[in-house]
Amino acid sequence: MDTQALERAKQDLVAQFGAWTNHNMRLGEGLYTVAAHPTPSEPKLRRMTQIVLDWCGGDLAGKRVLDLACLEGMYGLELALHGAEVVGIEGREANLAKARFVRDAYGLGDRVEFLCEDVRNLSRSRHGGFDVVLCLGIFYHLDAPEVFHFMDAIGEVCDRLAVVDTHVSFTAEVCHRHGDLDLWGRNYREHDPDTPPEERLKILWASLDNLNSFWLTRPALYNLMGAAGFSSVYECHSPFVAKFEEMRRAKINDRSTFIGLKGQPVQLRSSDLSHGQAAIPWPDGPA
Numbered sequence: 393m394d395t396q397a398l399e400r401a402k403q404d405l406v407a408q409f410g411a412w413t414n415h416n417m418r419l420g421e422g423l424y425t426v427a428a429h430p431t432p433s434e435p436k437l438r439r440m441t442q443i444v445l446d447w448c449g450g451d452l453a454g455k456r457v458l459d460l461a462c463l464e465g466m467y468g469l470e471l472a473l474h475g476a477e478v479v480g481i482e483g484r485e486a487n488l489a490k491a492r493f494v495r496d497a498y499g500l501g502d503r504v505e506f507l508c509e510d511v512r513n514l515s516r517s518r519h520g521g522f523d524v525v526l527c528l529g530i531f532y533h534l535d536a537p538e539v540f541h542f543m544d545a546i547g548e549v550c551d552r553l554a555v556v557d558t559h560v561s562f563t564a565e566v567c568h569r570h571g572d573l574d575l576w577g578r579n580y581r582e583h584d585p586d587t588p589p590e591e592r593l594k595i596l597w598a599s600l601d602n603l604n605s606f607w608l609t610r611p612a613l614y615n616l617m618g619a620a621g622f623s624s625v626y627e628c629h630s631p632f633v634a635k636f637e638e639m640r641r642a643k644i645n646d647r648s649t650f651i652g653l654k655g656q657p658v659q660l661r662s663s664d665l666s667h668g669q670a671a672i673p674w675p676d677g678p679a
């Protein structure tokens with residue numbers, strides 16, 4: 393399709409589903425999904441793409457990538473342009489229609505699949521295994537205990553690398569028991585209880601139906617990721633995302649990008665004193 397035809401097709405799509413809300417992607421000469429100048433989605437895309445390429449040795453050919461709650465599909469589509477096979481899961485058709493539009497404009501229909509599903513139904517038997525799992529901007533939209541089962545499912549489907557971009561709670565106010573773990577955090581209001589379910593669906597970035605979500609503290613997130621099978625957990629500081637740093641410094645929200653690697657728990661060879669011992673959990677609780 394030439395750029396003018398894409399522009400018309402884009403206008404038709406916007407008339408039906410509304411404008412793109414975040415993911416700015418180039419469709420043709422001077423034609424972008426959001427705007428023909430840098431928008432806030434770009435620094436995040438650079439960070440996430442850099443993380444995945446760095447940890448995958450710069451080559452995504454043959455790698456399976458899962459993009460959870462993919463919104464308008466930008467992260468998965470970018471990685472597909474680097475050679476990956478991608479599955480995107482998203483709960484809202486209005487977002488998926490835009491993701492599929494760009495996929496088709498890029499001619500990536502044979503390597504990118506977008507599914508309209510609830511991420512809380514993620515499982516290996518249903519979706520298979522993935523070299524890379526992107527969990528960007530969704531973890532903090534789920535309530536307890538579903539958010540804990542969701543991390544377990546990420547651990548189940550992930551064969552190597554998980555990128556978890558999320559808000560974490562500054563305060564330990566509420567504790568939930570999950571398996572052997574005490575997980576601290578705080579409740580966050582997603583929707584007003586008076587908002588009918590059909591209106592909740594129209595809020596394109598929010599939880600699908602749950603009125604509240606549960607934001608874990610940093611130690612709770614580390615402990616949960618460890619229990620889900622991530623043998624080491626990291627935090628990305630660079631590439632820099634100014635918006636996250638501004639929020640953290642202003643103590644509005646603590647948002648960061650965490651990386652989980654799936655490996656085998658190490659068995660030390662120079663000492664047997666810790667053999668058979670479980671990993672030491674991060675201490676947590678009210679200050």
Ligand SMILES: C[S@@+](CC[C@H](N)C(=O)[O-])C[C@H]1O[C@@H](n2cnc3c(N)ncnc32)[C@H](O)[C@@H]1O
Nearest residue numbers: 461463482483484510511528529597598599600
């Ligand atoms: C803040 S946006 C983040 C989107 C994207 N991953 C990003 O980082 O730009 C949250 C997304 O999660 C989706 N979502 C929320 N709850 C979901 C659920 N239970 N299952 C599937 N998608 C969900 C929303 O529709 C929205 O697209």
